[in-house]
Amino acid sequence: MEFSLQQDASQLDTAASVILPLAKVAEGNDTLTTDSLKIADKLLNGAISHAIASGDLSSKFKTSQLFLNTGAGPDRILVIGTGAADELSGRKYRQLIQSAWSHISANPGPRVLNQLTTVDTKNLDLQSKVRLTVEAMVQACYRFDQFKTTTKEVPPSPHMALVADTSAQAQLNQSVATAQAMNLCRDLGNLPGNICTPSFLAEQGHKLAAGSNKVTTQVLEEAEMETLGMHSLLSVGKGSAEPSKLIVINYQGGEQGVQPHVLVGKGITFDSGGISIKPGAAMDEMKYDMCGAASVIGAMQAVIDIDLKANVVAIVASAENMPSSTASKPGDIYTTMSGKTVEVLNTDAEGRLVLCDALTYAERFNPKTVVDVATLTGACIIALGHHTSAVLSNDDEFAVSLMAAGKQAFDNVWQLPMGEEYQEQLDSNFADLGNIGGRAAGTITAACFLSRFTESFTWAHLDIAGTAWTSGAKKGSTGRCVPLLVQHLVNQA
Incomplete structure (x- = not known):
């Protein structure tokens, strides 16, 4: 339309x-x-x-x-x-x-x-x-x-x-770009896992680059990630025949050398839970575990369409989490790109394992801000339901700015605490940290895990587990949180 x-x-x-x-x-x-x-x-x-x-x-x-x-x-x-x-x-x-x-x-x-x-x-x-x-x-x-x-x-x-008078023209342009980007996000989310694989998401990154002279896309293959030491990310896809990918989409709409704003998306194109396998009921909905990646790709499409005067980098960490004889096992220990070691206590807590290496990779861009987006925890649905996403940050002012952008965009987020007392739940007897912190405060301890890899920049984590898709008769991807991400970038620009 x-x-x-x-x-x-x-x-x-x-x-x-x-x-x-x-x-x-x-x-x-x-x-x-x-x-x-x-x-x-x-x-x-x-x-x-x-x-x-x-x-x-x-x-x-x-x-x-x-x-x-x-x-x-x-x-x-x-x-x-x-x-x-x-x-x-x-x-x-x-x-x-x-x-x-x-x-x-x-x-x-x-x-x-x-x-x-x-x-x-x-x-x-x-x-x-x-x-x-x-x-x-x-x-x-x-x-x-x-x-x-x-x-x-x-x-x-x-x-x-x-x-409306002409004062609304800029808003109309932004809204049209955002709405079309939400449809792209919906399409990617609704695609079945046998179509929308990590390689398919990489193709979407190349399409963005082909459509704009301000965009370049680089796809890191498993061998390159191995060389970089991304053993945490690679561990998630070990049980799958689909190769994992790190997709880097670089938009240069601002002045050369100006620090970019970075978006990082979780792209688990199907999450069986791995060896810690999920129950069969509604497992088909685990194709939506890449909605963080879909929202980041959608937001980049909107940035291109708006011709935003800013530098933006999107990083998509993509893998398929499957059980097999080569899959990671509970108790396995992996070294992340940062050098920290992680004990995998539950292979179904895989999103943080791909995001931590992507967040470390983001350091090389000297980012002004970093926002990661993920369908990360079922605990977030218990805390906030299906109407509001969670935001957790190492900078309260940045979290407040994201809540304000969400209010502008009618794509609401609410800040959860992330005090150092929660960090203790991640202690491991055998590694620097475990990948789960127990049943209590699951959304918070997941963010605490990610915070260990974001100490050098301003960062916020968006948990969209409850808002990325709807179940039941109207099952489908919602397109959230594309409006929030676009408004955040517009405000920053």
């Missing part, structure tokens, strides 16, 4: 379908409060005011009526109630957009004029409404049916114009 801005709300005849908000008046009965509603009512010979008077249409949240126009002007006019201005949150606004689209999506025509961006609200500014509209619409139109032999016929996506 393509998007643009239209400044004049009164020009209804520019579209085949029009979406108009009916806002709740503080006192009194519902009425035609905007010029657009009055113009539309006149085109429909009073049908809107009659529907309001009869009680068939009201300003109650998501109450709507679709009017067909046989005269001049748009073919379809949808009027939808937006509720009270002080109750319209970002979440409810997204629901409003998707509800409106559901009523016209079967036959929207070539152009839709969406005036929901004009609704008064105490919680959302124009930039937020533009952002939410674009992301909600792109999500509503998303389909992943490439492996189905029969698919439902879907009408071509129309062009959608949002009523």
